[in-house]
Amino acid sequence: MRRLVLLLPFLLLAACDEHDERTLSDMQAGSYAQASSRVTGNDPTAADKQLKAQAEAMLRLEQALAAYHFDEAILLAEEVMSFSEADLQTTRKAHAIRISVEEMLAELDQAEGTYVVDHAFERIGTETRPIKAEGEVDVTFSDQLIATLAFNDYGVSSSKQPLQDARHIIRFTPELQATEPLVQGVITYTFKLGKLEIVYEGPSGKRIFQLRKN
Amino acid sequence: MRHCKLCGTPLGPDAKACPHCAHPVIKKGRPREPRSRRRLTSREVVASIILFLASLLGGWWWWQTTIAGTPQEEIRVSALSRSAWSDEEPLIEATFSPARPPTSYQLLQFVRQYATALPDTASFREQDMLSAYEGIQYATIDVFLQDVENTKALLPKKGNPRPCFESIDFEPLRWDGKAWTVRTREVYRLKSSSDALVRYDAVYKIILKVDHLQIDELKRKEVR
Numbered sequence: 001m002r003r004l005v006l007l008l009p010f011l012l013l014a015a016c017d018e019h020d021e022r023t024l025s026d027m028q029a030g031s032y033a034q035a036s037s038r039v040t041g042n043d044p045t046a047a048d049k050q051l052k053a054q055a056e057a058m059l060r061l062e063q064a065l066a067a068y069h070f071d072e073a074i075l076l077a078e079e080v081m082s083f084s085e086a087d088l089q090t091t092r093k094a095h096a097i098r099i100s101v102e103e104m105l106a107e108l109d110q111a112e113g114t115y116v117v118d119h120a121f122e123r124i125g126t127e128t129r130p131i132k133a134e135g136e137v138d139v140t141f142s143d144q145l146i147a148t149l150a151f152n153d154y155g156v157s158s159s160k161q162p163l164q165d166a167r168h169i170i171r172f173t174p175e176l177q178a179t180e181p182l183v184q185g186v187i188t189y190t191f192k193l194g195k196l197e198i199v200y201e202g203p204s205g206k207r208i209f210q211l212r213k214n
Numbered sequence: 215m216r217h218c219k220l221c222g223t224p225l226g227p228d229a230k231a232c233p234h235c236a237h238p239v240i241k242k243g244r245p246r247e248p249r250s251r252r253r254l255t256s257r258e259v260v261a262s263i264i265l266f267l268a269s270l271l272g273g274w275w276w277w278q279t280t281i282a283g284t285p286q287e288e289i290r291v292s293a294l295s296r297s298a299w300s301d302e303e304p305l306i307e308a309t310f311s312p313a314r315p316p317t318s319y320q321l322l323q324f325v326r327q328y329a330t331a332l333p334d335t336a337s338f339r340e341q342d343m344l345s346a347y348e349g350i351q352y353a354t355i356d357v358f359l360q361d362v363e364n365t366k367a368l369l370p371k372k373g374n375p376r377p378c379f380e381s382i383d384f385e386p387l388r389w390d391g392k393a394w395t396v397r398t399r400e401v402y403r404l405k406s407s408s409d410a411l412v413r414y415d416a417v418y419k420i421i422l423k424v425d426h427l428q429i430d431e432l433k434r435k436e437v438r
Contacts, residue, residue: 034318096292146380171381175296182375
């Protein structure tokens with residue numbers, strides 16, 4: 001009986017709160033696919049069940065982030081952070097993702113709006129000269145960093161081509177840059193410090209439009 | 215009669231030091247009588263169990279109310295850097311090892327980067343340099359040629375620009391012990407007057423070959 005009493009604390013501690021070591025090490029290595037695919041024993045502890053549920057939620061969060069579904073990513077980050085008996089490192093990573101996504105959404109909010117042409121240049125070879133350009137661009141972002149750019153009376157004033165009234169749907173990168181191919185050349189869009197820069201690059205040179213927020 | 219251990223002078227019964235050399239006399243304690251082994255009573259056993267459980271519960275309660283109960287906002291965490299989740303760094307060039315396998319997010323990035331470059335892959339023609347396309351991301355050249363065949367809808371019509379990658383959605387990433395399976399829905403925008411969309415359901419099987427990620431198998435189906 002006395003031996004049993006001496007062993008009791010160890011037995012209780014052993015049965016108490018030990019996570020599955022392999023699942024935990026997968027999670028700490030960021031391998032959530034491995035962690036969530038692991039088969040738990042016949043009688044997994046509550047802590048193991050929570051750990052696996054957290055790994056699955058983290059995987060869903062990463063999928064939402066990789067697809068740039070930002071609103072969904074915030075909800076999933078909160079779900080990952082809500083597990084009480086969980087891996088602290090995963091919880092912190094979800095928190096870091098949530099902060100990063102919130103910053104991204106704030107930047108997208110700032111980038112949205114109407115921009116007017118401020119300056120325009122033409123660069124042929126090493127020579128750069130200003131050109132007279134005009135027009136407005138309305139920018140709105142939807143999910144997955146897809147922007148709609150509506151051009152209103154936009155273009156080079158002295159050009160023989162008519163001013164542009166068009167609507168383009170363009171996917172941006174998280175750095176708020178986008179590239180759109182032309183038949184010969186490419187258009188690059190960059191949002192920076194409240195300004196939008198549109199660069200047309202073709203065989204004859206570059207045209208750079210700098211737009212400021214109205 | 216006792217004697218001094220140092221000089222052998224006889225000592226008195228209550229002597230604390232040798233009268234001759236002043237060496238201190240240490241009294242030998244009486245050997246302790248062996249304690250009679252007493253069995254614990256059942257009441258004592260129950261009391262010790264209750265005491266132990268109470269201390270365990272107390273510890274748990276303290277942990278819950280102090281460490282675990284700390285709101286997440288109070289833990290200092292900084293934002294994940296944007297380059298860690300964007301496509302700033304190409305995963306094709308990243309090296310791994312069985313001891314340091316790719317993270318699940320890196321696998322998703324790898325597939326996203328492949329999907330982004332798909333309009334280039336689709337435009338491969340036999341006269342092109344195969345080496346420029348085979349790269350390191352395909353386990354076999356057949357996988358590459360099959361994907362070129364399956365993405366004919368992305369070939370730009372004459373006088374139109376190259377199509378653009380628009381979006382990608384992921385199904386749960388799976389690991390079977392040897393390879394990762396990534397299921398996606400990919401959308402591309404044709405840059406023509408109609409700006410139509412092309413959608414694909416794709417299944418990638420990815421392996422870690424020596425130190426690089428490779429697409430071992432790729433099934434692609436256009437979804438109308």
